[in-house]
Amino acid sequence: TLDLTCRETPCFVKFSEVEKVANMQAELNEVPSLLLSLTIGSTLQFYFIGKKCKILQDINRHLEAVLKEKKALRKRLIKPRCQESLPIEATFHKCIVELLTEAVTFIESLESHLQSVRSIPQIPNMMKNMDTALRKTELLVMNLEELTEQILKWRELQKQVYSD
Numbered sequence: 227t228l229d230l231t232c233r234e235t236p237c238f239v240k241f242s243e244v245e246k247v248a249n250m251q252a253e254l255n256e257v258p259s260l261l262l263s264l265t266i267g268s269t270l271q272f273y274f275i276g277k278k279c280k281i282l283q284d285i286n287r288h289l290e291a292v293l294k295e296k297k298a299l300r301k302r303l304i305k306p307r308c309q310e311s312l313p314i315e316a317t318f319h320k321c322i323v324e325l326l327t328e329a330v331t332f333i334e335s336l337e338s339h340l341q342s343v344r345s346i347p348q349i350p351n352m353m354k355n356m357d358t359a360l361r362k363t364e365l366l367v368m369n370l371e372e373l374t375e376q377i378l379k380w381r382e383l384q385k386q387v388y389s390d
Contacts, residue, residue, distance in 0.1 A: 292299070314322055345352075
């Protein structure tokens with residue numbers, strides 16, 4: 227009997243239609259925000275692609291300029307640089323040779339000098355460690371002296387026992 231009495235009345239049909247219309251309007255309201263986010267994303271992508279393209283064009287122009295001056299650059303690289311430097315008088319040749327040998331020795335010992343400079347902040351800690359090691363060594367020396375005295379006493383005692 228309940229099924230028979232349950233008829234769809236026009237107000238419920240309109241209610242479901244209104245609900246469908248509201249759902250469609252909500253979906254339509256989301257579309258512009260999605261379109262806006264897509265537009266912004268593609269615009270930013272094109273902006274960064276444009277920047278990268280400009281950088282590549284600058285690099286290309288630079289490389290073209292280098293290629294145009296290829297012969298001049300090759301001549302400059304082949305030409306010895308010593309002819310362009312200041313001439314050194316013969317009296318100073320000995321000093322220059324000595325200076326160069328000192329420069330070579332300095333460069334050879336540069337790494338050890340750099341390690342020494344790097345270890346400067348660790349010096350206070352190293353000094354503390356050395357102080358504690360010195361104290362321990364002094365204690366060991368004192369213990370060794372006491373032990374030596376005991377051994378000598380024992381030795382004298384043993385000599386007296388054998389002599390008696």
